Amino acid sequence: MTAMRLADKVCLVTGSASGIGEACVKTYAREGGKVIIVDRDLEGAQRVAGEIRSAGGVAEVFRANVAKPDEVEAMVRFALDRFGRLDVLHNNAMFSVFSKRTADIDLQGWQRTLDVSLTAYWYGIKAAINQAMLAQGKGSIINTASTSGLTGDYLQCAYNVAKAGVINLTRVTAIEYARKGIRCNAICPGPTLTQGMQLGIEKGFSDAKYLAEGVPMGRMATPQEIANVGLFLASDESSFVTGTAVIADGGLTAHSGMRYAPGRGPDW
Ligand SMILES: NC(=O)c1ccc[n+]([C@@H]2O[C@H](COP(=O)([O-])OP(=O)(O)OC[C@H]3O[C@@H](n4cnc5c(N)ncnc54)[C@H](O)[C@@H]3O)[C@@H](O)[C@H]2O)c1
Structure with missing residues (x-):
């Protein structure tokens, strides 16, 4: 039998009561990780924890609004x-x-984004490094960025700016702590069918068919x-990987965006 990863x-x-975060905690738990589900949605977090425990995994729940630094410090203390x-x-x-041109975004929406x-990502990194990882001499930090941080x-201006910031936050953290045993990497997903995405589709912010058509994989x-x-970056299999932004986008950012004519694109 192979060892759990x-x-x-x-x-x-x-943000693990839903979507990509939920899939991550379930995957990490399936591979032997002891997971802490942090979300402001307590009910959702408890549902996910229940499902992990029913499958034989170890899961704890901590309710936090990650926009609040004291709650981020408390979540690390809880772990x-x-x-x-x-x-x-x-x-x-x-x-x-979403759905506002750059010059129409209000200050409140910009700041909350x-x-x-x-x-919150920077604060999480600060808390994890200072409260745990430096003393351990080991740790893997993963930041969910996005293809929206690359182009x-x-x-979606505020989101694009935040995600681009996450990618460079990842690089700086990686180089500064590389000799302390702490790795830091980002993941750049392309469009992903999560509960959050589904909600955006229902509200008319996005269109599922249109989104899929823009991805070379369709x-x-x-x-x-x-x-x-995430599993690869969390595990010791990625022990020499730090400061990267791993793109998982079905080819989206490999494409220049130029559409020459019908028959000279994905429909070829
Ligand atoms: N779905 C996509 O197409 C896509 C693409 C690229 C990147 N991403 C990124 O992936 C990550 C997850 O996205 P998703 O689509 O799974 O989202 P989702 O909406 O399905 O889940 C997000 C979770 O975060 C929680 N959350 C939101 N604000 C919070 C706060 N202040 N404190 C604590 N918890 C909070 C929500 O309650 C929810 O459970 C995000 O960083 C997103 O930007 C998503």
């Missing part, structure tokens, strides 16, 4: 109190104002396909 590693994932260490911090929660989708999208990712990347 995250045997006894303590893994905390923010240490429960399990005595923190091996993997996966920053993943997000908020975004940056608070939840960028500043621009229409009507479809969105499943949350599991993104969690598989």
Whole structure:
């Protein structure tokens, strides 16, 4: 029998009551990780924990709004109190104002987007490093960024800026702590069919068919396909991988975006 890939590693994932985060905690737990589900949605987090425990995994729940630094510090303390260490911090929660042109975004929406989708990631990193990983001399930090951090999208300026920031936050953290045993990597998913995405489709912010057509593979990712990347970055299999932004986008960012004529594109 092969060993489980995250045997006894303590893994905390923010925004894990839903979508990509949910797929990540379930995957990490299936591979032997002891997971901490952090979300502001307590009911959702408890559902996910229940499903992990029913499958024989180890899961704890911590309710937090990651936009609040004291709650981020408390979530790391919780991991240490429960399990005595923190091996993997996966920053993943997000908020975004959508469907507004750059000059139409209001200051409140801009700030909330940056608070939840960028500043909270930095604060999580700070808490994990200072409270746990430096003393351990080991740790893997994963940040869910996005293809939206690599290129621009229409009507998502604040989100694009936050995700681009997450990618460079990842690089700086990686180089500064590389000799302390702490790795830091980002994941850049393309469009992924999560509960959050589904909600956006229902509200008319996005269109499922249109989104899928823009991807060379002709479809969105499943949350599991993104969690598989997280699993690699969380495990010691990626021991020489740090400071990268792993793209999992079905070819989206490999394409220049130019559409010459019918028959000279994905329909060829
Ligand atoms: N779905 C996509 O197409 C896609 C593509 C690229 C990147 N991403 C990124 O993947 C990550 C997860 O996205 P998803 O689609 O799975 O989202 P989702 O909406 O399905 O899940 C997000 C979770 O985060 C929680 N959350 C939101 N704000 C929070 C806060 N302040 N404190 C604590 N928890 C909070 C929500 O309650 C929810 O459970 C995000 O960082 C997102 O930007 C998603």
